[in-house]
Amino acid sequence: MAPDPSWRSAEAADEPSLGALNASVAVRAGGSWPRRLLGFLGPGYMIAVGYMDPGNWATDIAGGAQFGYTLLAVILISNLMAIVLQALSARLGIATGRDLAQACRDAYPRPVGFALWLACEAAIIACDLAEVIGTAIALKLLFGLPLWLGAVITALDVLVVLLLLRRGFRALEAFVIGLLTVIFVCFAVQIALAAPPVAAVLGGFVPSAEIVTNPAALYIAIGIIGATVMPHNLYLHSSIVQTRAYPRDLAGKREALRFAVADSTIALTLALFVNAAILILAASVFHASGRTDVEEIEQAYELLSPLLGVGLASTLFAVALLASGLNSTVTATLAGQIVMEGFLRLRLPSWARRLITRGIAIVPVVAVAIIYGDAGTAKLLVLSQVVLSMQLPFAVIPLVSFVADRSKMGALVVPGWLKWLSWAIAGIIVMLNLKLLADTLTGV
Secondary structure (H helix, E strand, O other), X not given: OOOOHHXXXXXXXXXXXXXXXXXXXXXXXXXXXXXXXXXXXXXXXHHHHHHOOHHHHHHHHHHHHHHOOOOHHHXXXXXXXXXXXXXXXXXXXXXXXXXXXXXXXXXXXXXXXXXXXXXXXXXHHHHHHHHHHXXXXXXXXXXXXXXXXXXXXHHHXXXXXHHHHHOOXXXXXXXXXXXXXXXXHHHHHHHHHHOOOHHHHHHHOOOOOHHHHOHHHHHHHHHHHHHHOOHHHHHHHHHHXXXXXXXXXXXXXXXXXXXXXXXXXXHHHHHHHHHHHHHHHHXXXXXXXXXXXXXXXXXXXXXXXXXXXXXXXXXXXXXXXXXXXXXXXXXXXXXXXXXXXXXXXXXXXXXXXXXXXXXXXXXXXXXXXXXXXXXXXXXHHXXXXXXXXXXXXXXXXXXXXXXXXXXXXXXXXXXXXXXXXXXXXXXXXXXXXXXXXXXXXXXX
């Protein structure tokens, strides 16, 4: 059964997602499965950046220092949610030829689409806020720059993105994978130095009632979910899977979907190591030493080397943080472009779009850094991740409703078991957010 094209706008055929980048990456039509998979590898690693952006650092450091390994279960559950939701996102893009923003614009009345656009822009700004703070802190730790100056310097990252896009989408993916490798190596060395107890780490992956019953743990847990299952990543993935030049018939779409899901699952599974490593490092070094008060990235940097007895530990920590901040700029830029073009049909040059969103994020960071200092930016970082989580339902619910609709998806509609699993994930996200909101309003 083919999808019913009547739900799409008349202009849809002339508006491929990401314009000239759509179907710009050649893939093999034959050969072995691993060789064909190589042509599809890349988008999953760009999505995996969400596991390592500076927002994760704030929530994972606070969670590990305060609660030891307890919140590792949240990281694992978030990882599984991300794998399912990103598979749905890829399915939507491949089956319909529309990214999630375009699909929302086509399917909903204009006021609803506009409200969803505002929610997504809030999520992108919250993500950008974390990148600005994280990169500014890394520049301060490595080069001694004041936070406000580091925040201003981050506006220059638009040049990096523009130069990479000129070389094609593969260059952008190679840049991301290269920086992910730097982050991976830095944390592998730090975990080896910390030598956490294996039994305690494995025990942390088993869910505990404390995660829900303790308001402080729940606040950080929801921040971890928001930092991991990023709402704008769902818009991003539904678009960038279409950069591959696979045949746009049913057989070609089925094969593309298999490879896209394999790509994102492998990337997100590997990224779990880095995401969990941040919390494990905080738990094994700070919580085990009685330093449950460590919440800030700078505190972690200052204490790592003395507590581990290795001077290199803090430097590796700062280098990984800088790589994390730089990497996140690529995905945030692309996501912003996809969301604005998809919802509003408004096309801006990449540099203009990037400077607008980065400017909106820089102003509060500079103001908070000057008025409240480092402690203020640390609180702002954790808050940004909770804001991200609060936006998740506005991306997840439309996504699940689209991929479960046979008239939109045709033969690639999700099977029944996956539809119910997806709605269960959406329900869990909504319930957690409602509980956090209730606790906040009642002052619990």
